[in-house]
Amino acid sequence: MREGPDIAQVGALIGDPARANMLAALSGGRALTATELAAVGGITLQTASTHLAKLQTGGLLTQRKQGRHRYFTLADEATALLIESMMGFAASRGHLRHRPGPKEPALRKARICYDHLAGDYGVRMLDSLVATGAIDAIGEGLSVTPQGESRLQCIGIDVPGLKSSRRPLCRSCLDWSERRAHLAGSLGKALLSTFFDKGWARRTAGSRSVIFSPEGEQKFLSLFPLEA
Structure with a gap:
């Protein structure tokens, strides 16, 4: 046995x-x-x-x-990470169930994965946080730097408060459309909630798509820049 x-x-x-x-x-x-x-x-x-x-x-x-x-x-979150990771793995091996439809561009740009931001914007956000030194990426692990805590506090994210919860602060989640990692964990949830609370973005009824307003998109791209 x-x-x-x-x-x-x-x-x-x-x-x-x-x-x-x-x-x-x-x-x-x-x-x-x-x-x-x-x-x-x-x-x-x-x-x-x-x-x-x-x-x-x-x-x-x-x-x-x-x-x-x-x-x-x-x-729980572990189940969500498992499903999203399997979707990413399937996409990377060419196991696709349908032809691209009208909803797919919006889903690929920005969508909700359980309770955090996924898609192109989700990947961009994590890439920018790592590139600017707000998050350290060591192997598969992620951690917020002191510089990152100060930066996130400026947009209303209470990192010390998030650390006190039992949920992991930062986790990487394989994005099925981008096939790279986006940010999960309590920090990922807090950031997405902040975008909604500030009116930068909204969720589409009956869909996982996240739609940014023109002003919200400008602020998001400014807050999470990427080097050319």
């Missing part, structure tokens, strides 16, 4: 096309009902309920009740 983690079980849970579609939809951070997830998976509500029960038992999903409705979300 072999010992150690059983990745076959996790692979089997994610590998079903309907379940994979539902997990990808939930990676945007929104809570969705079984009916909504059935539509995403292209299956009946009864079949979706069976799939959701398996994903919940397997530790990939959690649910909460609000009134008569039940909402499903990814179990």
